[in-house]
Amino acid sequence: MRHILDIDDLATPELVEILAIGRLPVGEVDQVLAGKGAACYFAKPSARTRNSTEMAVVQLGGHPVYITDVEVGIDERETAEDVTRTLGCFHDVICARVFEHSVLERMAALNVVPIVNLLSDGAHPLQAIADVFTILDEFGAGDDPAQPLAGRVVTYVGDANNVARSLGLAVGKLGAEFRIASPSGYQFDPVDLDRLAASSVVPVVSDRAADVVPGSDVIYADTWTSMGQEDEHAQRLRDFEGFQVTEELVAEAGERSVFMHCLPAHRGEEATDGALDGQQSRIWVQAAHRLTSARSVLAWLLANQANDGA
Numbered sequence: 001m002r003h004i005l006d007i008d009d010l011a012t013p014e015l016v017e018i019l020a021i022g023r024l025p026v027g028e029v030d031q032v033l034a035g036k037g038a039a040c041y042f043a044k045p046s047a048r049t050r051n052s053t054e055m056a057v058v059q060l061g062g063h064p065v066y067i068t069d070v071e072v073g074i075d076e077r078e079t080a081e082d083v084t085r086t087l088g089c090f091h092d093v094i095c096a097r098v099f100e101h102s103v104l105e106r107m108a109a110l111n112v113v114p115i116v117n118l119l120s121d122g123a124h125p126l127q128a129i130a131d132v133f134t135i136l137d138e139f140g141a142g143d144d145p146a147q148p149l150a151g152r153v154v155t156y157v158g159d160a161n162n163v164a165r166s167l168g169l170a171v172g173k174l175g176a177e178f179r180i181a182s183p184s185g186y187q188f189d190p191v192d193l194d195r196l197a198a199s200s201v202v203p204v205v206s207d208r209a210a211d212v213v214p215g216s217d218v219i220y221a222d223t224w225t226s227m228g229q230e231d232e233h234a235q236r237l238r239d240f241e242g243f244q245v246t247e248e249l250v251a252e253a254g255e256r257s258v259f260m261h262c263l264p265a266h267r268g269e270e271a272t273d274g275a276l277d278g279q280q281s282r283i284w285v286q287a288a289h290r291l292t293s294a295r296s297v298l299a300w301l302l303a304n305q306a307n308d309g310a
Contacts, residue, residue, distance in 0.1 A: 006123035007169035033062025056294035088112035128170035147175030172201030247274035
């Protein structure tokens with residue numbers, strides 16, 4: 001049974017297959033969830049993830065059921081394992097947005113139904129795939145169908161977090177150069193770098209944005225303080241001084257460069273209004289592609305599940 005907990009659960013040709021599904025008109029995508037249910041479990045609230053996942057399930061012919069800890073209480077009312085077995089009685093896929101990545105690993109280990117990571121503290125694969133769709137919209141695919149981002153440079157400025165890891169894996173697998181600028185204490189650790197290297201991704205790492213932004217096709221930012229880190233907010237503001245993405249920083253990359261942000265944005269912190277709302281911003285294209293990403297991943301995953309069971 002296949003699960004998608006992060007980008008490196010996919011071989012590069014499989015990631016390319018998912019991108020191909022995303023290029024199909026909605027009406028031409030197989031109705032892999034026709035008459036079936038999809039459990040959409042959210043341990044934390046969401047705007048883009050909930051809306052895109054539920055609409056993707058509908059577009060694939062299925063019925064999404066939104067579930068929070070009020071209903072299931074993972075590891076309080078019931079273990080993650082028992083919740084997974086329960087949901088597997090009614091649904092053909094579980095899409096889950098959690099805090100600890102280990103919860104997803106425990107759910108997937110049961111092999112009851114496919115598990116899709118909507119976000120965890122370790123990874124954000126559907127966001128990374130939406131980002132790839134956005135980059136392809138802007139620049140097109142290269143000459144090598146197996147490496148559609150070959151020759152592109154994607155530079156992430158900020159915390160080397162779950163979004164950065166998944167983004168690096170996705171764009172790196174598809175041939176792009178991945179750069180990242182983070183302050184000391186917020187950079188990839190050796191385990192992260194080994195994971196990236198296992199997918200043949202060797203990022204260019206710096207502690208100064210000015211060193212890596214010039215020549216970039218994409219400048220990418222994420223919030224410095226994620227959900228669950230609110231107590232660290234004041235310290236993070238101090239630690240990330242000098243890493244704000246401004247219109248001037250985007251301009252240093254070049255006229256053809258674009259600015260991306262996975263949202264929600266803390267305006268005036270990791271990015272200025274000018275960067276977020278400027279002509280080079282593509283943040284709302286990214287947001288729209290969250291639906292493309294969810295639909296493509298679910299269509300690919302469940303089609304492969306059906307083929308494996310045939």
